[in-house]
Amino acid sequence: MIVFDQVQKSYQVAGRAIPALHPTSMTIETGEVFGIVGHSGAGKSTLVRLINLLEPATGGRILIDDEDITRYSAAELRAFRRKVGMIFQHFNLLSSKTVADNVAFPMKLAGIYSKAEIRGRVEELLARVSLSEHANKYPSQLSGGQKQRVGIARALACRPTILLCDEATSALDPQTTQSVLKLLGDINKELGLTIVLITHEMDVVRRVCDRVAVMDAGRVVEMGPVSDVFLHPRHPTTRDFVFESENIDRNDLQEDLQKAEGRILRLTFKGESTYKPLLGSVARESGVDFSILSGRIDHIKDTPYGQLTLSLVGGDLDVAMQALEAADVHVEVVR
Amino acid sequence: MDALMETLMGNVDWLEIGWASWDTLVMVGMSLLFSVLIGLPIGVLLFLFGKRQLLEQPVAYAVLSFVVNVLRSVPFIILLIVMIPFTVLLIGTSLGVAGAIPPLVAGGAPFFARLVETSLREVDRGIIEATQAMGANVRQIILGALLPEALPGIIAGITVTAITLVSYAAMSGVIGGGGLGDLAIRFGYQRFQTDVMVITVALLVIFVQVLQMVGDRLVLYFSRK
Numbered sequence: 134m135i136v137f138d139q140v141q142k143s144y145q146v147a148g149r150a151i152p153a154l155h156p157t158s159m160t161i162e163t164g165e166v167f168g169i170v171g172h173s174g175a176g177k178s179t180l181v182r183l184i185n186l187l188e189p190a191t192g193g194r195i196l197i198d199d200e201d202i203t204r205y206s207a208a209e210l211r212a213f214r215r216k217v218g219m220i221f222q223h224f225n226l227l228s229s230k231t232v233a234d235n236v237a238f239p240m241k242l243a244g245i246y247s248k249a250e251i252r253g254r255v256e257e258l259l260a261r262v263s264l265s266e267h268a269n270k271y272p273s274q275l276s277g278g279q280k281q282r283v284g285i286a287r288a289l290a291c292r293p294t295i296l297l298c299d300e301a302t303s304a305l306d307p308q309t310t311q312s313v314l315k316l317l318g319d320i321n322k323e324l325g326l327t328i329v330l331i332t333h334e335m336d337v338v339r340r341v342c343d344r345v346a347v348m349d350a351g352r353v354v355e356m357g358p359v360s361d362v363f364l365h366p367r368h369p370t371t372r373d374f375v376f377e378s379e380n381i382d383r384n385d386l387q388e389d390l391q392k393a394e395g396r397i398l399r400l401t402f403k404g405e406s407t408y409k410p411l412l413g414s415v416a417r418e419s420g421v422d423f424s425i426l427s428g429r430i431d432h433i434k435d436t437p438y439g440q441l442t443l444s445l446v447g448g449d450l451d452v453a454m455q456a457l458e459a460a461d462v463h464v465e466v467v468r
Numbered sequence: 469m470d471a472l473m474e475t476l477m478g479n480v481d482w483l484e485i486g487w488a489s490w491d492t493l494v495m496v497g498m499s500l501l502f503s504v505l506i507g508l509p510i511g512v513l514l515f516l517f518g519k520r521q522l523l524e525q526p527v528a529y530a531v532l533s534f535v536v537n538v539l540r541s542v543p544f545i546i547l548l549i550v551m552i553p554f555t556v557l558l559i560g561t562s563l564g565v566a567g568a569i570p571p572l573v574a575g576g577a578p579f580f581a582r583l584v585e586t587s588l589r590e591v592d593r594g595i596i597e598a599t600q601a602m603g604a605n606v607r608q609i610i611l612g613a614l615l616p617e618a619l620p621g622i623i624a625g626i627t628v629t630a631i632t633l634v635s636y637a638a639m640s641g642v643i644g645g646g647g648l649g650d651l652a653i654r655f656g657y658q659r660f661q662t663d664v665m666v667i668t669v670a671l672l673v674i675f676v677q678v679l680q681m682v683g684d685r686l687v688l689y690f691s692r693k
């Protein structure tokens with residue numbers, strides 16, 4: 134468990150303290166995939182680097198499994214960091230070392246593993262990330278996705294309990310992003326590893342995270358289970374991210390809504406109700422005619438969800454809304 | 469044919485040229501060795517003490533940087549002369565091959581230190597961060613990550629330093645340093661033996677070309693790109 138207790142960070146610039154993270158308290162549970170989403174400069178990079186103290190905190194306590202890491206001595210901190218893997222946007226592999234030597238590097242630094250142990254572990258990890266045949270290549274001979282998989286294997290070398298991902302998919306194309314995210318999800322399930330992932334793409338959060346914190350200007354402005362935050366965003370920044378990830382242009386949407394007649398509802402359904410042929414039966418029962426203004430059916434991690442914006446004309450609107458709510462659909466009246 | 473050689477290169481004593489070439493090799497080789505041994509740690513310290521680096525030490529950096537700058541700003545011909553008393557103290561003579569080596573190192577080491585500092589700065593900061601995140605201490609970061617990653621740059625620096633030392637070694641002939649430079653000055657310049665001058669210059673050119681070629685090959689090999 135990772136607990137932030139009024140943690141803050143500020144930088145001294147020309148004698149003035151510039152806050153990068155305002156006092157923040159939050160808890161990341163063991164074994165969950167926790168996403169931190171925010172624009173560049175929002176402080177998410179600082180937040181993730183506080184977890185292994187690559188950035189020292191300027192206030193507050195950071196408890197990892199009930200130990201305050203801000204009180205660690207330099208040697209204790211180094212020992213602790215071995216239990217926290219980290220992967221990076223630009224991979225940060227050593228270009229002078231082969232793939233196998235890169236994966237072995239953290240184990241060699243730890244100085245507590247025998248050569249045979251290291252060799253065995255490297256083989257096992259490279260097989261896990263499907264790179265066994267590339268063991269003796271240099272990073273420059275690999276594609277971006279392969280480099281990130283080497284990064285993941287390296288981060289797992291010393292059997293960490295926490296994996297920090299700093300924009301790990303931001304430099305990858307959509308297809309590679311998908312495969313890297315799948316790998317992270319699998320690792321989380323197989324090893325029970327806690328993953329903290331920062332990104333500026335809500336889509337990444339939607340695919341792998343259990344919970345998410347949204348950051349803006351050095352503060353966490355919204356936090357909760359991904360389905361809640363994603364389907365019912367409250368803070369304007371969160372809304373921006375959700376719209377962005379769905380490729381919705383707000384102005385276009387406003388125009389569409391103005392052209393539509395009648396009441397406008399936004400329906401949100403999750404889980405099994407996603408697949409039920411609900412709209413037709415509701416329309417028949419209530420005599421309401423509907424047209425779909427926008428809509429999306431997709432998954433949040435493993436849960437299917439749908440979100441539709443409808444305009445409704447005629448019939449009995451109250452009956453329709455009751456029928457929808459009875460079927461576990463969240464109804465929001467837009468107009 | 470022999471007559472032609474006699475008129476063109478009548479003054480050239482090939483044995484003397486051979487010995488002088490060997491002396492130049494020894495001077496460059498020895499001074500390069502000590503320049504690297506002294507310059508490398510100074511370069512690493514300059515890097516570590518620098519702004520926003522691992523062991524940021526503004527005062528130590530300023531002092532070290534000042535010393536390096538002073539040695540680098542003295543023209544080498546002056547450094548040769550200024551160093552004479554110190555050289556005599558150190559190895560008993562300021563003449564010949566041995567006498568030339570201390571001033572060569574005094575000129576080469578700070579030059580090489582700056583090149584090391586620059587090539588370390590060019591290592592991606594992300595690599596340092598990743599190594600720190602693995603729990604490495606400063607020594608491990610330097611030996612395990614920084615120096616291997618900067619190796620191509622450092623080898624290029626050794627090549628540039630070696631070539632600079634070839635010209636410095638030739639210059640040391642002015643104060644009786646020995647080698648090809650000494651030959652060029654004593655015979656080519658003072659006795660107007662143009663043929664000797666041409667041969668020594670040609671040999672120096674070949675020497676520099678070979679050094680650059682070997683250096684470039686090594687850089688390519690260690691670049692892994």
